[in-house]
Amino acid sequence: MKEQVSDHYGRSHRLIDQIVDSLRDAGVEPTKLRAADFEPIDEFHYRGRQATLQLLEKLELAPDANVLDIGSGLGGVTRTIAEEASAKVTGIDLTQEFCDAAKIISDWVNLSAQTTFIQGDATKLPFSDNSFDGAVTVHVAMNVPDKLSVYKEARRVLKPGARFGIYDILQGEGGDVVYPTPWAMDASISYLATPKEMASLLQDAGFSILDEEDSTTESHEWLKARISKPKSDRTMPVTTQILFGNVASDMVQNQLLALDERRLLTYRFICVA
Structure with missing residues (x-):
């Protein structure tokens, strides 16, 4: 399954x-751009950089905090946290192609000293106990059947009292999701939990939930606005279409339907170790 997931995201070689x-x-x-300029490609989660900043605010990180980004992809969330919180952030992702690209983009925007990217498994984190002052995971658990292991590992590597921010796609009450989606071409690598299941998993992993928020309506409005926005000379010429090719348009339409009918939800949880 892990190879299937890695192949899904790593289909675009080099x-x-x-x-x-x-x-x-x-x-x-590329070297003339700022970190925020890469948002259309490196923060390909609902509500983009805005959602990352809202998540970051809830983490209450001290300057020079050591933070973990689980499922870091192309490193957008990692770089936003590093830049905005003056933190040192380690991103770990299953797909080597993403890690390689993330390192280079960090070099371009002068954040290589604050960011580190390694290939690895979220269910078996290669870090010592009590290593991090905070952690996040953004749009990752949809591809993970063993979510409890991910959250137990996050709890293990966090210092006592550290916060863990989760922003993920969950199963809604409106019915099954229609594929393809950005995280899966079909249901074979898609594992959506309900909000109730998520809360239970986080508590079973040893976290106390401080806050949770359903942002599905906002995500739906954001996606509608994003696809209807006219292109201009300032529009970033690189988007997620570079990852998925012609099927990207089908993915967008399926997401609009799923959000509108609450077949899928976007949820944020803030927990404390």
């Missing part, structure tokens, strides 16, 4: 070359 070519074809030099 992804960083494709990003560079797309930028330069549009007259954009």
